Amino acid sequence: MSTEYSNNENQTLLNTQYRSVRSGIFSRKRHWKNLIVLSLTFLFCFTAYGAIQNIQSSVNTSNGLGFLSLAIVYGSLMLSSLLAPTVIKYFGAKWTIVFATLCYCIYSYANFFPSYAILIPSSFLLGFSAAPLWVAQGTYLTTSAIQLSELINEVPEFVISRFNGVMFAFFQTNQIWGNILSFTILDAGTEDQKPTNVSSCGSQSCGAPIESNQPSPGKNEVQLLFCIFSVSGMLAVFLSICFLDEQPSATTRIETDTGSSLSLVLSTVRLMGNFKLFLLIPVFVYTGIEQAFIFGDFTKSYITCTQGVSAVGLVMIAFGVSDVISSLICGQLEKITGRIFLFCLGSVVHTGLLVYLYVWKPNQQAEWQLYIIAVGWGVGDAVFQTQCA
Known part of the structure; x- marks a missing residue:
């Protein structure tokens, strides 16, 4: 009975969303x-x-x-996750994206004066x-995909999936371009310089001040980066x-489908009654911890400490x-395999690497091991990021 009610409720929600964006205001090319x-x-x-995040713990080491x-x-x-629907409700998806990307710019500028x-x-x-x-991105992309599906008479889910594929094909390459810039510029400032003392690198770096063990890149190179x-x-x-068109229907949809932040909190609390969802909480927490480790601890204690920041x-x-x-x-x-197998695979890979x-x-000659570890960690990270979605 509860499953049937849930299905009816979901179908009603989908119908409401589709009606709110039924009038496709843009052409196919414009979408x-x-x-x-x-x-x-x-x-x-x-x-x-992404590139700033990778070198943040290696460049700004003071205290x-x-x-x-x-x-x-x-x-x-x-904390801001609870406020996201309210922000989009009042500013719309496009202008939320504009203001948020501006905040990312401010963070980049703040690193000029760390x-x-x-910086804090x-x-x-x-x-x-x-x-x-991220909520505005999902709202804008989904709304546009539904509008296009109505225009070309195609199943909305297929168009949404296609749009997401294109979006993340672009997005996932940010680690490549940003790190190419980081290596090219910082390597010029630390040419022929290697850390002189690697005794406190790796797991030994816990609590140890390793900044004295590593050559610092030139100030000019860091500023240029x-x-x-x-x-x-x-x-x-x-x-x-x-160049990003504003979609009034995206705002309308937020207004009809989301309530206040308090309502969102209460809805989240009610979801905790689902035992299976409750069991996913440790997985969600781990995805944050493992990314903090690879971007913060691994880059500083294993890469920078032995090979230098470049x-x-x-x-x-x-x-x-990877x-x-x-x-x-x-x-x-x-x-083919289901999610349980993939979760187990990701857990085994990360546990073995840890x-x-x-x-x-680690030492100065152990460069190839760092690449193997990075590739392996990327495999496990991909499992948790894709299967938790």
């Missing part, structure tokens, strides 16, 4: 133009942020400023803008303002490529 603009906006925005910055970003992101007074407030600002950005990332971020803002870009390119390919494979493999990283004592 695809908006999709490409949205994809490029996210590519430019996260090319900058753990880089670590603290990332912790604040993801902590405030968690201090607690500047900008980390809060970025974190609180991140959830509205952040300058390029800031320009990339501003390109994202420019694209979203000038090597972070190259190793993380391997992680990004993540992209594995995400595509997992999407197809799930139809055990190895704990007992392994």
